Ligand SMILES: NC(=O)C1=CN([C@@H]2O[C@H](COP(=O)(O)OP(=O)(O)OC[C@H]3O[C@@H](n4cnc5c(N)ncnc54)[C@H](OP(=O)(O)O)[C@@H]3O)[C@@H](O)[C@H]2O)C=CC1
């Protein structure tokens with residue numbers, strides 16, 4: 728079996744960058760989609776021939792078309808797609824541009840994953856592994872929305888529904904699953920009060936860390952009997 732090939736969206740920072748590094752360390756070839764081809768990701772690509780950085784802005788259809796063309800020029804088979812790219816902002820922050828914000832959330836959480844799954848389905852069917860994998864990274868809020876993030880949550884719910892359709896459409900050669908993260912990694916803009924409040928509502932009151940998601944991703948990749956499944960990685964937050 729040849730070298731496994733993964734495609735990661737939103738690879739430029741945090742979980743996307745963490746998973747890019749992890750899969751490279753395991754010997755995978757990684758196609759990393761990012762709005763910027765520079766920075767740490769670009770530096771890594773100069774030093775590691777197993778990493779290809781491809782520019783992709785989900786909000787620009789031409790950029791997505793060009794990224795799909797570039798992926799197909801790089802490989803004729805694909806073993807894993809991680810739909811990680813995301814925008815996370817409160818509705819209240821977009822009172823003046825609510826429609827444009829909702830369009831952006833749809834484009835990044837639903838349109839981009841649907842287009843990549845459809846456009847790359849032949850590459851996935853050519854996978855050299857027993858099955859190819861697609862993982863949609865959603866959110867515990869997809870099942871039980873936080874009304875302050877209604878627009879974000881609804882598009883994550885749409886991403887989860889797309890997972891079910893692609894699981895039905897692409898079986899049995901391709902397994903499609905979703906992971907619902909909880910309080911994995913706060914953002915710099917989170918205050919200490921925000922963090923304390925969230926963790927006080929979480930059975931395991933700590934940030935899970937990207938390693939917790941990586942373990943769940945690996946468990947899906949290694950289990951040939953998992954498809955159309957939704958795996959929560961949230962420290963129990965979703966039941967409080
Ligand atoms: N962190 C957490 O605690 C939680 C995370 N999640 C989910 O887990 C996933 C990873 O989380 P995290 O790493 O914190 O996410 P971030 O918000 O830090 O990063 C998301 C990525 O999305 C990409 N992105 C943003 N805008 C665009 C765009 N217009 N076009 C293409 N890509 C874009 C960026 O990639 P680049 O800069 O390379 O373009 C960025 O790396 C996300 O799907 C998130 O919704 C869910 C619940 C909790």
Ligand SMILES: Nc1nc2c(c(=O)[nH]1)N=C([C@H](O)[C@@H](O)CO)CN2
Nearest residue numbers: 813814815909910911912913914925
């Ligand atoms: N794209 C993102 N989505 C989400 C994030 C994030 O940082 N980026 N974070 C959360 C969590 O609420 C976290 O901030 C604290 O629990 C949800 N989605």
